[in-house]
Amino acid sequence: MNKKLLFLITLLFVGLLLSACGDDNEVVEENNEDNTLTVLVEGGSPAETVAEETRDSFKEETGYEVVIESVPYTGVYDRMRTELTTGAGAFDVATIDTIWLPAFYEGLEPIQDIVTDEMSGDLFPGLIDGSTIEGNVYGLPTWTNSKILLYRKDLFEDENNKSKFEAEFGYELAPPVNWQQYKDVASFFGNNEDYPELYGTTVFGASSGDSVASWLDHVTQAGADNLVLDDKGEVVVNDQYHVTALNMLNDLVSTDGIVPENTMETASAETAELFYNGNLAMMLAWGHFYVPANDPNTSDVAGKVGAAPMIAGEAGIGVVPGPWYQVIPASSTKKEMAKEYLKFMYEKNELYTDALGVAARQSVFEEYGQQDKYSHLTPLATTLNAAQTQNRPSTAQWQEIESEALIPAVQKVLGGEATAQEALGEAKEIIEGIVN
Template sequence: MSRKKNNVLIYFMVLIMVFFVLVMGCENQSSEINISNNEKSEDKHITVLIEAGSPAFTVAKNTAEEFKKRTGYEVKIETAPYIDVFDKLRSAVASGSGEYDVATIDILWFPSLVKGMISIDDIATDEIKNDLLPKTLEGGKYKEKLYGLPAWTDCKILFYRKDLFEDSKEKESFKKIYGYDLNPPKNWKEYRDIAKFFTRDTNNDGKVDIYGTSVFGENNGDSVCSWLDYSVQAGAKPVVVDEKGEVLINKEPYVEALQFISDILNKDKSAPPEALEMSSAETAEMFWNGKLAMMLAWGHFYVPSNDPQKSNVAGKVGTAPMIAGDAGVGSIPGPWYQIIPSSSKNQDIAKRYLLFLYEKNSLYMDEFGVAARKSVFEEYSKKTGYEHLKSISDSLSGAQSQNRPAVAEWTQIESEALVPAIQQVLIGNKSPKEALDWAAKQVKAMLQ
């Protein structure tokens, strides 16, 4: 073969090699683009922050796949213990990290966090607002703007042992002593009388086996909320501070309410002495074990009260609305809200998620025994096992039912002033007026 032909052959071979290199390069580039697009697709997600083990976690987990099918967005769930949710969210809001797109929060944290949330007035139609239970819409507002869409709400109601209240011998004995019929109490006097009546030693061993009721005496928010329940019944309005910032907690309704709690525990001895270390969970457990004739507790405890695997009094539990003081029926609501941090990078899809969960509101009822929508309450109140819902609705509709004050310092006020004051009275160190005068000074300093 001549040198000329060799050169031509080599030339064509080089061209072919260049062609394959270019083709392979294009294919590799195409693969890289596809991978990048896939990563982009997979990166479509929102991150929600929820209390570990809460009803909100169960609902979020069980609906995540459906939300992804509807929107293409994955729901990434981050959980934390109760108080850590507040700390994590506060840190994320302060840093503007955009770490969370949605969070489910206790109303107690609302005033402290609201400046780091976005308003959701644009998605809250009149239809949505009109279907929310009393006080839930109000609790999600700040300066007339709506920032939280409620997941559920709750309040204290009366739980009582039907087997005791409907017993003919108990009825006869009670009327002989107190002069009126034994029925679920509607006011302070009846509640106190019945609590004394049912506190007894049933086996004559010198020890009380069953108490008429209990009080929340543990040093946490339950004791404060319970005291505020009684305070609004006694006429407190507004709660703790007024619109001018005046601290009200050492006024007559608050003093009267704390005296009432103290009398049940220390004077009548109608509540167990260990109540000083009991909050709602411990009280409910004592009731389930048949050691209490009544309790004023969060409505959602009704479902386990009638579960034979959890309760010794299953099938024997009745409920009624919260009792009334001189001013009428009053209870402090306990709603939880879904909110969107202002640092979220996915605010539009986060709003769609809030509306999606609003649509699924009945799932909270299935999981927890309470919800936020009137329509859900009405639907489930017709079902067996949800007899407590009317008691909750009636209590929330009470003339004196009010939310806790929307002040940013609320968690500090509760833990550093109100809890210690209540404790001092219940252990007998101070009178209600002395303790609340001290607490009022602390609260004024915090607000200043």
């Protein structure tokens, strides 16, 4: 009897001891919980700026501290590729360029459960579609952008220029709305003896994706429903729309005085520098360039710059937008909190306007567009909402297609080495080799 009693007391003691140990373990685990969320951004970008500005308020709201990992532009791609290959769980959210989504989506967490109808209705057309692959949504947009027309108001409002232009072309000098007017205005200022150091505009011919994006803007305006690849994956890069748009750009280059001679080294940065220095009457530039163009610290023509929607081709206004998205690697161990972060940043979307000059929500465009500093947002919204505006094809091989086929084709035509039909015929064969 004493032995049984002793045995029962021993069991009770051991049970209490194990229970106490279990409680201690739970306390230790709770105290050691990693309440951090690691966010990957491009260093020096608006994504980094806004992440820094919101980290304190996110911690106040959720208790999670945001750890920001910043790398160069190409470093974002490399870090994402490494993460999705190794599954290391090194970060929980990343802000990436739209062109990388088709290559990364298989390693990303679907987020359609957090995208409400209200959110979709406030985002520009094509933004959710642009991050939707095989029925899943993989990214929430931070900002979107496209090229619009920036022009020198002082030149267009000059009475001498107005009278001369109307005498030569038969209609009033104003920001051009179509291809023909764009060429007329560019030739007028490019050959204007009153402004010997002035060019009408530029054409992007540099060896970069910027040149391809600029040409594809005009392909949409020509009437294309598909860019480079159709819905079935067939290569359509040498159809009438792609050829017509490239011929239009080549006409500008081939007409004396319209554009500077160094077309093959010209893209966005070079164009902006010429415009800011007072050497261009117009430029088709990313919308956010309007802000520095009117800043006296960066521009000699500050206060003289106006903004208008992108020019239209036969099918109307159209562009290829350049959005960025926040995504969640599937390897993250904090997916639910990462989704909370995406929703939190969506509510703070106006901060991207302060940091960059553009955002993703139409309501932000409407609010900020009423300010003089951001008056470019109204014509930019018109451009982004245009019927012909469309995304690049969703293919994981886009960067290879661009570098191996499209950039060389554009350069061959603008450099006088081949006709548009010849260069794009060659490009088609190269692309077929890539995608097949």
